[in-house]
Amino acid sequence: MKKRIFSGAQPTGELHLGNYLGATKNWVELQNDYDSMFCIVDLHAITVPQDPLVLRRKTLDLARIYLAAGIDPDVSTVFVQSAVPAHAELAWALNCIAKMGELQRMTQFKDKSGGKSESASVGLFTYPVLMAADILLYQTDLVPVGQDQKQHLELTRDIAERFNRDYGETFVVPDPYILKAGAKILSLKDPSKKMSKSDPNENATIFLMDDPDTVMRKVRKAVTDSGTTVEFDENRPAINNLLTIYRMLTGKSEEDCVTEFEGRGYGEFKPALGETVVEFLRPFQERYKQFDDEELKNILKAGAEKARELARTTIDNTYKNLGLR
Ligand code: ATP
Ligand code: LTN
Numbered sequence: 001m002k003k004r005i006f007s008g009a010q011p012t013g014e015l016h017l018g019n020y021l022g023a024t025k026n027w028v029e030l031q032n033d034y035d036s037m038f039c040i041v042d043l044h045a046i047t048v049p050q051d052p053l054v055l056r057r058k059t060l061d062l063a064r065i066y067l068a069a070g071i072d073p074d075v076s077t078v079f080v081q082s083a084v085p086a087h088a089e090l091a092w093a094l095n096c097i098a099k100m101g102e103l104q105r106m107t108q109f110k111d112k113s114g115g116k117s118e119s120a121s122v123g124l125f126t127y128p129v130l131m132a133a134d135i136l137l138y139q140t141d142l143v144p145v146g147q148d149q150k151q152h153l154e155l156t157r158d159i160a161e162r163f164n165r166d167y168g169e170t171f172v173v174p175d176p177y178i179l180k181a182g183a184k185i186l187s188l189k190d191p192s193k194k195m196s197k198s199d200p201n202e203n204a205t206i207f208l209m210d211d212p213d214t215v216m217r218k219v220r221k222a223v224t225d226s227g228t229t230v231e232f233d234e235n236r237p238a239i240n241n242l243l244t245i246y247r248m249l250t251g252k253s254e255e256d257c258v259t260e261f262e263g264r265g266y267g268e269f270k271p272a273l274g275e276t277v278v279e280f281l282r283p284f285q286e287r288y289k290q291f292d293d294e295e296l297k298n299i300l301k302a303g304a305e306k307a308r309e310l311a312r313t314t315i316d317n318t319y320k321n322l323g324l325r
Contacts, residue, residue, distance in 0.1 A: 003141040008039035011058040013197030018185035022146030028070035036076035047123040068288040079303030086311035090133035132156040139172040147183040167321040188222035191237035219274035230261035
């Protein structure tokens with residue numbers, strides 16, 4: 001039997017190169033070797049206010065992005081979180097297992113609440129517990145995510161282990177799958193931050209739907225460190241980041257990338273990187289346009305049916321072990 005992977009992204013904002021290189025690219029590469037579930041986590045999205053009409057459209061658009069990136073709905077299960085009530089049912093039970101202190105340590109909550117925890121929703125606070133429910137519901141073995149989700153994965157493991165200890169073996173304890181390359185793609189304007197959907201600086205993030213002129217401009221304006229050589233160097237995060245993007249999109253080895261730009265400066269590297277990104281996005285955006293709404297809705301409907309069936313077994317077992325029902 002194949003091992004299971006589960007991952008998801010929120011249908012908010014636009015997906016960017018960081019999401020692709022840190023997560024989606026790995027999903028595509030793993031999907032044939034694992035029993036794969038890819039979720040559009042709309043219940044996570046509402047932890048901050050959303051316009052309902054926009055959320056509905058973004059949910060379908062994200063399914064389109066998954067498919068354009070290479071997720072094959074005949075191989076993987078693609079579905080929307082809110083179509084499977086068991087996510088919320090398990091989240092409630094796990095809310096009674098997770099500790100306030102554990103959640104208070106979550107750095108994403110601190111970042112996303114912007115230090116104003118009093119006015120953040122309770123949902124935003126307990127967001128990692130819903131994420132744990134997503135993962136544990138499907139007896140997941142491996143969770144491919146970017147570096148920023150590592151802490152949530154550790155919490156998920158702690159919750160699973162505590163539950164298994166106190167109420168009997170119920171959940172598979174999942175492992176994170178975080179590759180070194182691409183796990184944290186940095187902002188093009190401030191390499192001390194990760195590339196993010198919600199960065200106020202419009203040149204900081206390359207979105208998957210950006211047109212060629214926009215991509216070329218963002219790459220041209222990307223900050224560089226002191227020094228002129230084009231090399232992988234942890235101490236020069238800006239060029240390290242740009243070169244990582246180049247390497248991952250071309251599939252070349254580190255050595256080949258360095259040799260290619262030896263003796264050539266940023267002036268030659270940046271246009272080459274820009275072209276590489278444009279040439280990667282072109283076929284991606286073509287594929288994006290191919291899927292119509294009806295086709296997507298059918299794929300999501302079939303995915304949700306399969307997910308509901310799998311989730312039911314875990315919920316029944318969890319509730320029984322807790323003495324419910
Ligand atoms: P953002 O911070 O951009 O708003 P998010 O974390 O809310 O993003 P999701 O769409 O839910 O966005 O994330 C999908 C996946 O992308 C997650 O696995 C996350 O770890 C990964 N990811 C997000 N940003 C980056 C990045 N800069 N580099 C690598 N992976 C990333
Ligand atoms: N928290 C993640 C999105 C997410 C997720 C998940 C990822 C929600 N549930 C389950 C992996 C597995 C984020 O903010 N990027």
